Amino acid sequence: xxxxxxxxxxxxxxxxxxxxxxxxxxxxxxxxxxxxxxxxxxxxxxxxxxxxxxxxxxxxxxxxxxxxxxxxxxxxxxxxxxxxxxxxxxxxxxxxxxxxxxxxxxxxxxxxxxxxxxxxxxxxxxxxxxxxxxxxxxxxxxxxxxxxxxxxxxxxxxxxxxxxxxxxxxxxxxxxxxxxxxxxxxxxxxxxxxxxxxxxxxxxxxxxxxxxxxxxxxxxxxxxxxxxxxxxxxxxxxxxxxxxxxxxxxxxxxxxxxxxxxxxxxxxxxxxxxxxxxxxxxxxxxxxxxxxxxxxxxxxxxxxxxxxxxxxxxxxxxxxxxxx
Ligand SMILES: NC(=O)c1ccc[n+]([C@@H]2O[C@H](COP(=O)([O-])OP(=O)(O)OC[C@H]3O[C@@H](n4cnc5c(N)ncnc54)[C@H](OP(=O)(O)O)[C@@H]3O)[C@@H](O)[C@H]2O)c1
Numbered sequence: 001x002x003x004x005x006x007x008x009x010x011x012x013x014x015x016x017x018x019x020x021x022x023x024x025x026x027x028x029x030x031x032x033x034x035x036x037x038x039x040x041x042x043x044x045x046x047x048x049x050x051x052x053x054x055x056x057x058x059x060x061x062x063x064x065x066x067x068x069x070x071x072x073x074x075x076x077x078x079x080x081x082x083x084x085x086x087x088x089x090x091x092x093x094x095x096x097x098x099x100x101x102x103x104x105x106x107x108x109x110x111x112x113x114x115x116x117x118x119x120x121x122x123x124x125x126x127x128x129x130x131x132x133x134x135x136x137x138x139x140x141x142x143x144x145x146x147x148x149x150x151x152x153x154x155x156x157x158x159x160x161x162x163x164x165x166x167x168x169x170x171x172x173x174x175x176x177x178x179x180x181x182x183x184x185x186x187x188x189x190x191x192x193x194x195x196x197x198x199x200x201x202x203x204x205x206x207x208x209x210x211x212x213x214x215x216x217x218x219x220x221x222x223x224x225x226x227x228x229x230x231x232x233x234x235x236x237x238x239x240x241x242x243x244x245x246x247x248x249x250x251x252x253x254x255x256x257x258x259x260x261x262x263x264x265x266x267x268x269x270x271x272x273x274x275x276x277x278x279x280x281x282x283x284x285x286x287x288x289x290x291x292x293x294x295x296x297x298x299x300x301x302x303x304x305x306x307x308x309x310x311x312x313x314x315x316x317x318x319x320x321x322x323x324x
Pocket of ligand 1: 040041042043122123126147148149150151152153170171172173176215216219237238239240241242263264265266311312313314315316318
């Protein structure tokens with residue numbers, strides 16, 4: 001019988017339990033997929049801990065790549081045997097096999113492996129919308145990205161460089177500085193040792209940057225606002241250090257006329273066509289060598305608990321996948 005990680009309760013990594021599951025047959029608009037690689041994302045820890053509430057018991061995980069075993073009677077865009085990837089609710093990607101709505105899947109080209117696809121979907125789609133839709137990053141600009149050596153962080157600077165832009169990155173330890181530089185950051189700050197906003201202002205001749213991409217949240221939010229230039233855009237897209245405190249608009253937003261947004265993937269890729277287009281743009285970047293993916297570590301699905309422990313302890317230095 002296929003195995004899946006099931007959450008019965010919210011809590012620490014110990015609540016991740018591997019169980020046998022009945023998968024069943026797909027409904028009319030669904031497909032049954034055998035997963036070959038599963039993406040690990042920081043958001044998985046929010047679902048596990050309860051920071052983002054979910055109905056329990058529940059599967060966990062948004063992202064995987066695999067092969068279609070069976071298609072529902074209404075499904076016309078996929079066939080049995082197609083290679084697909086997905087990065088969306090319903091939760092349950094931490095599974096060997098499962099049934100998903102066909103509308104969340106995209107086809108993956110032959111040039112992209114299951115492991116690459118499972119690494120690229122969430123992190124690549126996030127990067128795609130952040131720097132082409134949320135903020136239209138232009139050649140010659142320099143922006144700031146936090147957690148530069150992380151999963152999204154490694155793709156972000158490579159993509160920004162391919163547009164002719166530069167990125168200042170922050171990292172939590174000296175050993176991550178080299179990794180961030182190898183991934184295209186032009187200046188890297190260890191924010192556990194240095195006041196990053198002061199360093200960004202120094203680096204930009206006190207002007208500040210036009211946009212900050214902040215997935216760290218609580219610990220970096222105010223510093224990020226401080227190093228934005230007049231009318232700059234604060235893009236708060238995650239909370240690895242904890243959720244944000246309420247924002248004091250007159251004190252923190254008004255003086256420089258800043259823009260503030262808190263976006264998610266689902267708001268930018270609202271149907272299957274948009275998803276496939278967004279994913280194809282990522283696959284093209286990989287095909288033409290604009291983005292290189294170095295998977296930092298592969299864990300067995302049964303070791304998801306260890307993967308979560310390492311992610312939250314900031315031990316991971318790049319994207320990680322689970323092998324079912
Ligand atoms: N809104 C969206 O559409 C969307 C989509 C995907 C991801 N995200 C968000 O983007 C961020 C990055 O996601 P990811 O999956 O690629 O994760 P990741 O960057 O690989 O891991 C999170 C990183 O955050 C940094 N961090 C800073 N303070 C931390 C703390 N107190 N505890 C743990 N980590 C801390 C760590 O890097 P250092 O040690 O270098 O500080 C850590 O490696 C997350 O916040 C995630 O929720 C948002």
